[in-house]
Amino acid sequence: MAEAALSIRGLAKRYDDGTLALGGLDLEVPAGSFFGLLGPNGAGKTTLISAVCNLLRPTGGEIRVFGLPNSSLAARRMIGIAEQEPNLDRFLTVRETLIYHGGYYGMTRAESARRADEMIDVFDLRAKADVRAPKLSGGQKRRLLLARALLHEPRLVILDEPTAGVDLELRHELWRYIRRLHEQGTTIVLTTHYLEEAEALCEEIALISGGRIVARDTADGLKRRYEAQTLEEVYLKTVATGRLAAAREEEVPA
Amino acid sequence: MTGRAYAEQPFEAPEPWRGFLWLSLRECHRVLRLWTQTTLAPIVSSLLFIIVFGLSLGGRISEIHGYPYEIFIVPGLIAMAMAQAVYSNNASTIFQARNDRYIDDVLAAPMYAWQMNLGFNVGGYFRALMIGGALTALAAPLTGAPIERPLYLLVVVPLLLVGFGALGTIVGIYAHTFDHIQFVNNIVILPLTFLGGVFYSVENLGAPWEEASHANPLFYVVSALRYGFLADADVSPWLSAAVLAVIASVLVVWAQYLFSTGRRLKP
Ligand SMILES: Nc1ncnc2c1ncn2[C@@H]1O[C@H](COP(=O)(O)OP(=O)(O)OP(=O)(O)O)[C@@H](O)[C@H]1O
Ligand SMILES: [Mg+2]
Numbered sequence: 001m002a003e004a005a006l007s008i009r010g011l012a013k014r015y016d017d018g019t020l021a022l023g024g025l026d027l028e029v030p031a032g033s034f035f036g037l038l039g040p041n042g043a044g045k046t047t048l049i050s051a052v053c054n055l056l057r058p059t060g061g062e063i064r065v066f067g068l069p070n071s072s073l074a075a076r077r078m079i080g081i082a083e084q085e086p087n088l089d090r091f092l093t094v095r096e097t098l099i100y101h102g103g104y105y106g107m108t109r110a111e112s113a114r115r116a117d118e119m120i121d122v123f124d125l126r127a128k129a130d131v132r133a134p135k136l137s138g139g140q141k142r143r144l145l146l147a148r149a150l151l152h153e154p155r156l157v158i159l160d161e162p163t164a165g166v167d168l169e170l171r172h173e174l175w176r177y178i179r180r181l182h183e184q185g186t187t188i189v190l191t192t193h194y195l196e197e198a199e200a201l202c203e204e205i206a207l208i209s210g211g212r213i214v215a216r217d218t219a220d221g222l223k224r225r226y227e228a229q230t231l232e233e234v235y236l237k238t239v240a241t242g243r244l245a246a247a248r249e250e251e252v253p254a
Numbered sequence: 255m256t257g258r259a260y261a262e263q264p265f266e267a268p269e270p271w272r273g274f275l276w277l278s279l280r281e282c283h284r285v286l287r288l289w290t291q292t293t294l295a296p297i298v299s300s301l302l303f304i305i306v307f308g309l310s311l312g313g314r315i316s317e318i319h320g321y322p323y324e325i326f327i328v329p330g331l332i333a334m335a336m337a338q339a340v341y342s343n344n345a346s347t348i349f350q351a352r353n354d355r356y357i358d359d360v361l362a363a364p365m366y367a368w369q370m371n372l373g374f375n376v377g378g379y380f381r382a383l384m385i386g387g388a389l390t391a392l393a394a395p396l397t398g399a400p401i402e403r404p405l406y407l408l409v410v411v412p413l414l415l416v417g418f419g420a421l422g423t424i425v426g427i428y429a430h431t432f433d434h435i436q437f438v439n440n441i442v443i444l445p446l447t448f449l450g451g452v453f454y455s456v457e458n459l460g461a462p463w464e465e466a467s468h469a470n471p472l473f474y475v476v477s478a479l480r481y482g483f484l485a486d487a488d489v490s491p492w493l494s495a496a497v498l499a500v501i502a503s504v505l506v507v508w509a510q511y512l513f514s515t516g517r518r519l520k521p
Contacts, residue, residue, distance in 0.1 A: 015521060050521070053362045057516050073268035076364040087355035091284045103276025104363040106269030148359070 003067040005031040005156050005187035006052065011061035013047050013211075021047040022211040024060070029189060029204075031066065034182045036202030037191045039239050044211040045191045046084050049160050053081045065156060077105060080154030084161050084191075086141040088133035094144055095120065095129045098151050105152040112151070119147035122177060124170070139166045146174065150181070157181065158189045163197060175201060195231045205231070209239035268364035274373050277360060281377025284347060285384075292343060292381050297388050300335045304328060304393055307453065318455050319486045326484070328399040330452030332389050333479035336382040336411070337418045337472075338443060343378035344422030345435040352427070352519065361519065371513040375419040382415055402485035410478040410495055417502035418443075423509040427518050446472040456488050471501055 006029035013022040021044045029035045037045050050056035052063055054071055065075035089097055095116055102112025120129050123143040128136060136144065146162055157178075163171045179201070182188050192198055198205055199219045206216040215222060215238050219231055228234045285292050308324030315323040351357035351374075360370055393399050401407065425438050450456075450472035456464050467473050468489070478494035481487040487494065512518060 053358075054516075055358050055361055055520055057520050073270055073364040073366075076362060077268040079362070081362060083355070083358060085355065087358055089280075089356040089359070090350070090354060091287055092280075096283075100276055100280050101359060103279070104273045104360060104365065106267075106272045106364055108272070 003031060004028050004064075005033070005066060006189065007064040007067075008048075008052070009062045011048065011051055011063065012059045013044075013051060013056065014059050020211060022051070022058075025208075025212060027206060027213055027216075029187065031187055032182075032185055033187055034179075034201060034203045035187070035189045036198040036205040037189060037208060038193075038195070038198055038205060038235060039191075039208035043208045043239065045208055046160055047211075048208070049081065049083075049158050049189070049191070052158065053079055055081075055083075077152070078155045079158065080149040080152060080156070081158045082145045082149035082160060082162055084164070086138075086145050088136075088141060088144060090132065090134050093130050093132050094125050094136070097133060097144060098148060101148045102151050107152060115151050115153070119151055123147045124173075139170065142166050143170065154186070156187045156189070160191050161193065162190065163192060163194065171197075195235060199231045207235065207239045214238050270365045270369055273363050273365040274369035277365070277370065277373030278376035281347060281374060282380045285343065285377045285381045292339070293384050293388075296335050296339055296385050297392075300331045300385075300389055301392060301396075303331050304396060308397060318458075319484070321484055321486070322397075324397040325399045326455075326480075327453055328389075328393045328397055329480040329483040330447070330450070330476040332386055332393070332483075333414065333475050334444075334447040334452055335389060336386045337414060337447065337475060338439060339385050340375075340378035340382040340415050341418045341422040341425075341443060342435065342439055343381050344375055344419050345426035345429065345438070346422075346432070347377060348374055348423055348426030349429050349432065349435060357519065361516070367513040368510060371423065371510055375416075375423060378419045378422060379415045382418075383411075386411065399483060401483055403482045403491075406491060406495075407479070407482035410482060410498055413495065413498040413502050414475055414478070417498060417505055420502065420505035420509040424505065424512065427509075427512050443472070446470050447476065449473075450476040451488065452476055471497065474498060 006027065008025060008027040011022050011025045014020050025048065037048070039045055047056065051058045052065070052070055054076065063070040065078055068075040089100070092100060098116035098119055099109070099112045102115055103109070107115070120126055123146060125140065125143055125147065128140060133141065133144065142162070142165055146159070149157060149159065163174060166174070178188055190198070190202065202219065204216065204218055205222060206213050208214065215225070217225060222231065222234045223229070226234045226237050228237060304324065304327065308327050311323070317323070318326045348357070351360070390401070425435055429435050449467065450470050451467065456467040456473065459467065474489070474494040474497040477487040477489050478491065478498055481491040481494065
């Protein structure tokens with residue numbers, strides 16, 4: 001497939017309170033890639049993701065998903081998102097949450113119910129299948145969020161800090177599962193604050209700071225470019241100092 | 255998990271109609287899950303009005319427009335119960351969805367904005383129709399209230415539902431706290447319906463209160479339902495229907511504008 005999974009041109013967002021979260025960001029994520037988005041708190045990762053998923057009113061720019069405008073129905077159908085903050089329907093049980101989600105995305109009841117059961121097993125939620133979302137633990141909510149994102153078999157899976165607050169076992173389980181999806185051709189975009197997670201999983205990494213992409217390469221490429229031993233060193237040399245180094249902009253290869 | 259690579263699968267065609275139906279189903283599911291609050295309570299309180307004001311005091315009040323008092327008040331009470339139900343249902347469902355952000359699951363889904371808007375309204379329609387249906391069924395044997403103009407009701411009841419449903423949607427989208435939703439109900443809808451002639455004919459008020467009542471939009475809602483049930487009202491049934499249609503259109507356009515632009519629904 002020639003078309004990039006995600007193609008972003010000049011994306012800008014100024015929130016109503018005046019905060020400039022993104023200032024003309026460009027990003028291309030090739031189809032089938034496993035892509036990491038790293039950056040400090042407030043860098044604009046969630047803002048970027050929300051814009052892609054039609055959950056934000058951008059103030060400028062263009063977003064295409066597999067060549068289609070991101071607001072088109074076909075593009076929406078291809079995206080699966082797990083947001084950073086758990087946002088579960090308080091009136092629905094675990095199983096209902098999944099089945100209704102499939103319905104919103106245009107699946108039939110039978111198809112959606114089948115996938116819901118599959119996801120319930122994958123994310124080890126069997127014992128909680130008939131429990132309503134507010135009664136789940138933090139980690140269980142996170143599992144349900146991931147199950148919901150994957151339920152309609154999206155081609156582009158966007159995970160905003162999926163492993164924050166989950167136990168070690170699920171983290172490894174999740175890694176394994178996402179890797180398998182990726183092997184089957186799904187494009188994955190992941191944000192995380194665990195650098196070893198990014199290094200272990202992602203083929204390509206973009207570092208974002210102050211609403212701009214400041215570097216983008218494979219983990220090894222980044223290490224070479226910044227003469228660093230670890231990804232952490234690269235992170236410290238780029239985005240962590242980004243705040244005090246706005247003046248050094250020219251030196252930082254974009 | 256299928257072994258076939260996703261990249262080789264044909265694109266899934268979006269099925270926006272199905273999404274819309276599931277959203278509607280979700281809204282009805284919510285109403286039924288909370289049925290004691292959403293449906294039973296309003297039915298009981300309206301019946302209390304009929305029993306207390308109509309049956310117990312009614313004998314001391316002379317007939318209005320040729321109808322015994324307990325019959326005269328039934329249509330207005332049904333109008334009030336339905337308007338409040340559809341309004342508060344839609345305002346609170348949108349407000350909760352925004353507050354917990356699970357509205358994102360709908361806003362990101364492959365549906366048209368008008369389908370999202372309408373889907374969120376369906377629960378309110380369902381709830382108000384259950385209440386209206388139950389009250390009609392109970393009031394008829396209790397008071398002997400007739401249904402003289404069923405076809406007219408088939409026009410004005412949907413206008414009432416759409417108008418007050420859209421009002422609920424708008425307030426649910428703008429509200430910062432749950433109190434704002436209650437405020438509009440207690441300070442706007444409830445008093446204006448009372449003053450719109452649920453319990454009296456505005457003709458009996460005399461100038462200037464009779465004229466002032468004609469500036470109250472809820473007066474036309476009460477009049478419309480009264481005409482549908484009793485074939486009698488203070489104003490022309492066509493004027494009432496027209497006022498309802500104008501109110502509903504303006505509010506629907508406003509609500510749709512909010513959904514189409516994402517204003518206040520999305521940061
Ligand atoms: N709704 C909002 N209104 C105003 N400003 C906002 C809003 N949401 C985010 N911001 C601001 O936009 C900037 C980017 O925030 P964003 O949530 O995109 O960061 P992030 O990279 O996801 O951070 P984190 O790693 O902490 O999740 C921050 O300065 C933040 O304060
Ligand atoms: Mg974030």
